Amino acid sequence: MYKFSFHNHTTRCQHAQPDMSDDSLVQAHIAKGFTSMAFTDHCPWKTLIHPSGIRTRMLYSEKKEYIASIDMLKKKYAEEINIFSGYEMEYIPSLHEEMVQMRKEADLILLGQHYLYNYDTGSVQGFNYSQDHISEKDLLHYPVLIEQAAREGFPDIIAHPDIYLKNRLTFGDTEERIAHRIAQIAVQHHLPLEINLAHIAACMDGRMSKEHYPNADFWRVVSQYPVQVLFGIDCHWLFQLDLYEASIKRAQEIIGKKTMAALSFCTEEDIIRRRR
Numbered sequence: 001m002y003k004f005s006f007h008n009h010t011t012r013c014q015h016a017q018p019d020m021s022d023d024s025l026v027q028a029h030i031a032k033g034f035t036s037m038a039f040t041d042h043c044p045w046k047t048l049i050h051p052s053g054i055r056t057r058m059l060y061s062e063k064k065e066y067i068a069s070i071d072m073l074k075k076k077y078a079e080e081i082n083i084f085s086g087y088e089m090e091y092i093p094s095l096h097e098e099m100v101q102m103r104k105e106a107d108l109i110l111l112g113q114h115y116l117y118n119y120d121t122g123s124v125q126g127f128n129y130s131q132d133h134i135s136e137k138d139l140l141h142y143p144v145l146i147e148q149a150a151r152e153g154f155p156d157i158i159a160h161p162d163i164y165l166k167n168r169l170t171f172g173d174t175e176e177r178i179a180h181r182i183a184q185i186a187v188q189h190h191l192p193l194e195i196n197l198a199h200i201a202a203c204m205d206g207r208m209s210k211e212h213y214p215n216a217d218f219w220r221v222v223s224q225y226p227v228q229v230l231f232g233i234d235c236h237w238l239f240q241l242d243l244y245e246a247s248i249k250r251a252q253e254i255i256g257k258k259t260m261a262a263l264s265f266c267t268e269e270d271i272i273r274r275r276r
């Protein structure tokens with residue numbers, strides 16, 4: 001049983017359980033026996049709300065209150081659980097200063113590269129997961145953005161690295177090459193890769209019908225490298241915590257015994273030590 005949970009959202013992102021207070025999220029973690037947790041809500045951007053126009057993250061004006069709420073809970077629950085502040089952040093080259101600032105003010109940064117960046121035009125596009133719409137060139141930008149973020153020292157964890165395989169019909173040469181590249185980046189920068197449990201839990205709860213990730217082929221490639229991994233709940237709804245053990249069991253089934261045995265899991269200390 002892993003006693004730390006480093007991928008959790010709040011209602012500020014506008015797509016989490018509407019009545020899930022920050023306090024209730026902490027209490028649910030304590031009830032589950034976690035000794036540490038992090039708040040890693042989708043980071044706010046000053047200028048970019050969402051490329052598609054739908055709000056999926058806190059407003060920039062809510063940032064102060066978000067950090068203050070975490071600081072308050074750190075003190076309130078100091079005896080029961082270690083709480084870290086954090087953001088799930090995309091790497092967006094044109095928003096460098098904002099990324100630097102958020103990295104400074106938070107304990108942990110998860111890189112969740114939901115967006116592609118068009119280097120030619122400097123524009124951000126929502127990551128398009130469907131094979132029909134994503135060009136090979138765009139897909140190949142995915143590890144480039146991860147590598148650049150790692151090189152500039154932003155992330156502490158790469159969240160759902162296999163997100164690029166969502167809705168891809170095959171795991172072909174390009175997909176495999178990208179998996180190798182991400183594993184190599186993780187090795188080079190000592191970055192742990194997250195096995196994301198969100199879709200598994202959503203499927204178990206009947207809210208989703210497809211376990212988009214974890215992707216077995218991706219993790220088979222990763223297992224060939226000396227990479228550290230961890231489970232991430234990516235909690236938007238409290239039921240995901242109830243299904244925590246069951247989600248891990250399902251992830252193990254999907255990834256397969258052989259690959260699971262070859263993966264090396266990091267500890268909370270590995271992540272915190274690396275940050276220092």
Ligand SMILES: [Zn+2]
Nearest residue numbers: 088112159160
């Ligand atoms: Zn994410």
Ligand SMILES: [Zn+2]
Nearest residue numbers: 007088112234
């Ligand atoms: Zn997330």
